[in-house]
Amino acid sequence: MGRSMSKKILVTGGCGFVGSNLVPRLEKAGHWVRVLDSEALGRREHLGTFEGEFQRGDIRDSDALDSALQGIDAVIHLAADTRVVDSIHDPLHNFDVNVVGSFRLLQAMRSRGVQRLINASTGGAIIGDVPPPVHEGLVPRPLAPYGASKMAVEGYLSAWSGSYGMRALSLRFANVYGPRSFHKGSVVASFFKEILRGKPLIVYGDGSQVRDFVYVGDLCDGIIRSLDCDVSTVIQLGSGVPVSINHLIDAIRIVVDPLPVTVEYRDARRGEIVETWCDISRARGMLGFDPATPLHDGLRKTWAWFRRRNKRAVDRLLVACGDVAPLSQWQLMDFERGEGSDLDTDLSF
Ligand SMILES: NC(=O)c1ccc[n+]([C@@H]2O[C@H](COP(=O)([O-])OP(=O)(O)OC[C@H]3O[C@@H](n4cnc5c(N)ncnc54)[C@H](O)[C@@H]3O)[C@@H](O)[C@H]2O)c1
Numbered sequence: 001m002g003r004s005m006s007k008k009i010l011v012t013g014g015c016g017f018v019g020s021n022l023v024p025r026l027e028k029a030g031h032w033v034r035v036l037d038s039e040a041l042g043r044r045e046h047l048g049t050f051e052g053e054f055q056r057g058d059i060r061d062s063d064a065l066d067s068a069l070q071g072i073d074a075v076i077h078l079a080a081d082t083r084v085v086d087s088i089h090d091p092l093h094n095f096d097v098n099v100v101g102s103f104r105l106l107q108a109m110r111s112r113g114v115q116r117l118i119n120a121s122t123g124g125a126i127i128g129d130v131p132p133p134v135h136e137g138l139v140p141r142p143l144a145p146y147g148a149s150k151m152a153v154e155g156y157l158s159a160w161s162g163s164y165g166m167r168a169l170s171l172r173f174a175n176v177y178g179p180r181s182f183h184k185g186s187v188v189a190s191f192f193k194e195i196l197r198g199k200p201l202i203v204y205g206d207g208s209q210v211r212d213f214v215y216v217g218d219l220c221d222g223i224i225r226s227l228d229c230d231v232s233t234v235i236q237l238g239s240g241v242p243v244s245i246n247h248l249i250d251a252i253r254i255v256v257d258p259l260p261v262t263v264e265y266r267d268a269r270r271g272e273i274v275e276t277w278c279d280i281s282r283a284r285g286m287l288g289f290d291p292a293t294p295l296h297d298g299l300r301k302t303w304a305w306f307r308r309r310n311k312r313a314v315d316r317l318l319v320a321c322g323d324v325a326p327l328s329q330w331q332l333m334d335f336e337r338g339e340g341s342d343l344d345t346d347l348s349f
Pocket residue numbers: 012013014015016017018019036037038039040041042043057058059060077078079080081082097101120121122123172173174175176177186
């Protein structure tokens with residue numbers, strides 16, 4: 001696959017977790033970027049020294065979409081109501097943002113003649129409870145309104161491709177983890193936050209549940225590669241590696257040492273999927289996707305960001321466990337490795 005030509009790209013929801021990791025990488029790859037975000041969750045300042053344009057606006061607002069699409073070659077659509085549990089409590093709001101908002105985006109793209117769309121979809125939440133590995137050939141049976149909304153959007157993309165010739169690709173993300181995820185309720189972010197609070201990690205069940213954790217840097221590489229893919233289809237992006245929650249906790253223990261990690265096991269939650277991970281053969285074949293970051297390295301980079309963002313909490317915990325020196329050693333090591341340059345200076349995210 002040839003190296004992508006420089007494009008003018010609109011990233012919806014670009015201030016969120018994935019977007020704030022993706023935008024600098026798109027710029028580094030030579031693309032010009034406009035971000036449209038309502039700041040419902042992300043903030044403009046999370047983009048740091050972003051050189052493109054920021055437009056505060058809602059994807060449900062057709063005027064905002066029309067002006068955001070001016071001069072744009074391709075759209076990467078990340079904006080969404082991303083909270084699965086909230087979608088169960090308030091399915092209408094989830095439908096409004098995810099389905100109505102995405103539909104308006106497609107309409108606005110049609111009016112403006114923008115023919116290229118990369119859509120952030122979801123793996124496990126769309127497919128439901130099936131024996132792993134999850135792959136693109138399975139019939140989706142979402143268990144929560146969030147998964148249903150993503151499935152509906154995939155349907156509209158297929159229709160826009162069939163009816164209007166749009167090149168529309170849906171990327172089904174697995175569990176993404178990485179720096180800039182402090183606001184997320186996902187497993188890795190939640191565990192790091194509990195460690196910073198000096199609280200035990202809560203595990204429902206015996207910890208043998210299996211998930212697919214993909215490092216955000218690898219995911220962004222897959223998204224950028226997909227800009228060169230002209231096929232309208234669905235592609236699963238994950239690590240392809242099944243990891244149990246207990247294994248994840250063991251890896252986290254090593255990464256956060258000398259901070260203590262305690263675990264509290266509770267009764268398994270009804271309806272929780274026991275085992276899910278994905279087959280990424282299609283992504284490897286069609287995109288040349290290669291999620292090469294080992295779990296330990298991805299966790300180390302993620303923890304470096306969490307630790308830096310919460311330096312005072314870490315200091316307090318180190319003093320409490322009688323170990324003060326290692327923090328300065330860690331910081332020195334991180335900056336020697338140049339990791340500091342990839343980290344956010346904003347501490348509110
Ligand atoms: N992070 C994951 O593990 C994961 C897994 C599967 C799929 N996804 C999908 O990837 C995409 C990005 O996820 P994320 O983790 O960065 O989410 P996020 O919640 O961190 O970011 C979403 C961004 O969208 C913005 N937004 C919300 N509603 C909006 C609206 N109406 N108009 C404009 N902007 C709006 C928010 O302000 C936020 O900046 C989402 O579509 C999500 O469903 C993420």
